[in-house]
Amino acid sequence: MKKKRHSAKRIIGGILFIAAFVVFAYISCTVAVHSSDLENCEDTYLYRVYGYDRNRYLRNHGREAEIEDDYSVSDETGEVIALPAAAPAAAVVPETVPSALPEPTPEPTPEPTPAPTRAELNAAALGLPAPPNIDINDWQYVLVNGDHPCDPIDYAPANLVYLNMVGDDTDIRTGYDGNRQVVDARIAQPLIDMTQACKAAGLPVYLSSGYRSYSDQAANFKRVCENNGISDGKNYDGYYITMPAGSSEHQTGLCCDITDYYHQIKNDAIAEVATVQWLAEHCADYGFILRFPADKREITKVMSESWHFRYVGVEAAKYMKENNLCLEEFVDLYTT
Numbered sequence: 001m002k003k004k005r006h007s008a009k010r011i012i013g014g015i016l017f018i019a020a021f022v023v024f025a026y027i028s029c030t031v032a033v034h035s036s037d038l039e040n041c042e043d044t045y046l047y048r049v050y051g052y053d054r055n056r057y058l059r060n061h062g063r064e065a066e067i068e069d070d071y072s073v074s075d076e077t078g079e080v081i082a083l084p085a086a087a088p089a090a091a092v093v094p095e096t097v098p099s100a101l102p103e104p105t106p107e108p109t110p111e112p113t114p115a116p117t118r119a120e121l122n123a124a125a126l127g128l129p130a131p132p133n134i135d136i137n138d139w140q141y142v143l144v145n146g147d148h149p150c151d152p153i154d155y156a157p158a159n160l161v162y163l164n165m166v167g168d169d170t171d172i173r174t175g176y177d178g179n180r181q182v183v184d185a186r187i188a189q190p191l192i193d194m195t196q197a198c199k200a201a202g203l204p205v206y207l208s209s210g211y212r213s214y215s216d217q218a219a220n221f222k223r224v225c226e227n228n229g230i231s232d233g234k235n236y237d238g239y240y241i242t243m244p245a246g247s248s249e250h251q252t253g254l255c256c257d258i259t260d261y262y263h264q265i266k267n268d269a270i271a272e273v274a275t276v277q278w279l280a281e282h283c284a285d286y287g288f289i290l291r292f293p294a295d296k297r298e299i300t301k302v303m304s305e306s307w308h309f310r311y312v313g314v315e316a317a318k319y320m321k322e323n324n325l326c327l328e329e330f331v332d333l334y335t336t
């Protein structure tokens, strides 16, 4: 009996010892935060408990080498998801211009030179090199403007994703829903690649505005018109400063307004900011175009917007940049 009670005491003593150890470890960990000696603590736990931004925390503690970027992509609920693999470009059968049938001949004839496509003929007439052999009806060339609204007018992309960018002074920041920005899933990876490259060039990047729904744009249009004392969305020169709902490219999810975190106001002055200048110079390498350049206002009917970048794919973007064409002019090559 005495022996039994003795062993019970030892068990209780053991439990108390373990409990004391756990409490001691917890206190040590907590004190360590205030003394900046964090080596023995679980970092991610600290970021959460003390509300640190992970990268800022590491930088403040001289641990720059451990800084990692987080360019994950998530769905509406914040669940991190994998982006769909880029679809291989569809093989395009060149559209030929009807010509007279060749005379039948018994002699073997050399391979005939394919007749020029409509786009090649249109480009040649303008003194331009042969344009890319593409299907202009593919999703990335969709033209949305004041004369070509979305079809249907309340169109919404089937697959929207949220870009989760790290937020501190040197990282890419976003202007939607805290630290997220939403775009069509098909342009997420090229957009991440482009903004990462811009950041790597030492420039601050701010993803100001991506996808906007029909109703978002309706509210936006109303607000901008009221603020400017106008009703048609156009400035005194007759160029759009805001698009009516259904006619905004933002509704396609295929574009993003990108600025510098420290120059967020989208006006003419931002054209002088290094971030947008870098983007204008390099965007074609990532499949983007500067959609509303100043010298194309007569065609786009939109004021100069040095912050609005639209995805069209690398091949089309490079052709348009090299030949100074806006999207309206590019699409015209294939459709007129």
Ligand SMILES: [Zn+2]
Pocket: 209, 250, 256, 257, 305, 307, 308
């Ligand atoms: Zn825009």
